[in-house]
Amino acid sequence: MWIKKGLVFKVDDYRNQFIKSHASIPFAYHIEKNIFKIYFSSRNENGKSLPYYIDAIISEGNIKLTGEVVGPILELGRLGSFDDSGIMPSCLIKNKNQLYMYYIGWNPQVTVSYRLSIGLAISDDNGLSFKRYSEGPICDRNINEPYFNTAPFVIIENNIWKMWYISCTGWEMINNYPEPSYHIKYAESNDGINWNRNGSISVDYDERAQALGRPCVFKQNDIYKMYFSYRKTNQYRISALDGYKLGLALSSDGIVWKKKYEDTGIELSDSAWDDHMMEYCHVFKHEGFIYMLYNGNDFGKEGFGYAIK
Template identity: 25%
Template sequence: MSNSKTSNHQPGLIFMPGSEGWWDSERVSSPQVLFCADGTWRMWYYGRDSSFDREINLPTGRCGLAISADGIDWQRVQGLLTRGAVFEPHPDPNRFDSAHVGVSNVYEQDGLYWMWYFGGDGTVVDRGGFKAKGLNMLPGSAISRDGINWVRLESTYKGAFLDLGKPGEFDALFCAWPQVLPDDNGMWKLYYHTLNPEKGFLVGLAVSSDGFHWQKVGQILEPGESGSFDERGIGTRHVLKIKGEYVMFYEGVNSSGYHSIGLAVSEDGIHWQKVPGEQVGGSVFSHAEKGSGRWDARAVGTPCIVAMDDGSFRMYYIGANEGGYDELSSQHQIGLAVSAGTNFRQWNRWGEQ
């Protein structure tokens, strides 16, 4: 195992890139945190080292695991794959996930860990002169008994569980960052997002009766009004039930490219109402102050909410610093915020005075 680097000087920051030689020595992103049945905290996340394919201008690459006794101080687990990873691109170039992968949801059920992830292949997408490799991302699933050794579940679309939308449909570019929610009525919901060149980042939904065969419902959330924190759209999200109500914490991006986290609620998990927050642009948890030099002054995103026994909540998230001009020039690190008691509309960074 390898100890994570931590900092006492940056509020919220709990997990930094790995040391030289590790698969995640350049960046760590998208924490998926569980307080497990054995009393251990586990965090799956994605990232990359500087040798990973630079043509894929995304924070994804491989996935790893860290464990903790308290959910704050973490130790990396050395996996059996490249440079200590536990999950990585598939060797078959014909599969949807052959170029890069990213974990976006993990839960425990029936003695197994179920991972939902997304990936892209080596196809170069040309969007009006802008070329990007690996952007046609799709969702996949894998299972594990120990959280380290994973077996992919095969599905219809080159191994993926959803296909791209048809030309002109809202999700024709990618269907990525899946989160699956088993519902009380035996149905399953799969939330994902996409980027639409005209409309921005949009959230979609698919439903299933068995967790394997999915039918798209369509777009369920759209960008906010001008001046809002999510005016350019909505990306990563975590949906959970709180006192019988569907609650979605989601990442929004504004016209300047700054990311904050907002809140929406629903009675059925399909029709959503945004809840205005008290932070910048109507968010409930904003990026740190512009120009502050803080590690998360550009973006906070990929929220993962953990309900605590005392009724409070933790939010694990990624932060990005200012100064970058694309995904690979800004640094992603992992942070923690805590709710104001049982009030999940107000959050404070871990260690913030």
């Protein structure tokens, strides 16, 4: 079972001219010893997300934030580009002497609420600053994925880049508002830039999961473990029964997965910042502990917290 440690980053404590609400999709990057950087996105006064990081000391089951928030570390894209209305970092991976940051690019739409794509930014100074790889996305909707794709998690294994990502399969009008459904797919690459998306579905829909959010994958005892978010489509914004929760899936090869909801080991709180929603987690190991960073109610409006085991 996971032991909740509470809200570690409170947006109210860090508001400034850029950060007005939310601290979403947090993930940790190990620098050295017990020093980490935690990356996340916050919304500005116009409700547009931008990427930031804050330094942290992680040791003996505790996370202590240090210093001030740094950022935005990447500015919005040029008018009309895929990320001109929002940037949310999703994962970091080291490639030789560079860091690849895969991120979510946002565009507002007319008939539906938004369109999402996957972008890449690269750091040559160990994550202090980033530059776009390209003005266009590295993964976008195409002939086989006509709606959107987003929220990638990437690892490198035996020189193969492996990505689990979210793929939208359609929108429907619910209470006069367009709501998307999306599941988790898998892709491979030789360079982390050009991806072979063959339609392989990793984690699919069921009665509980009518939309599956940002995956996090790691390997333990030769078994792939994936933590993911899931929700129902109707009333998920206001109902704890239908809102985001965290799930677990296991795989022997990283391609075929089996959900293990009963083994996730963490649930909504009775009354707290995470009593209606839990989503967008990052699970990682450090010095004998396993840590989980995650968001709570309203997609991380209050900030992000963590749990350990």
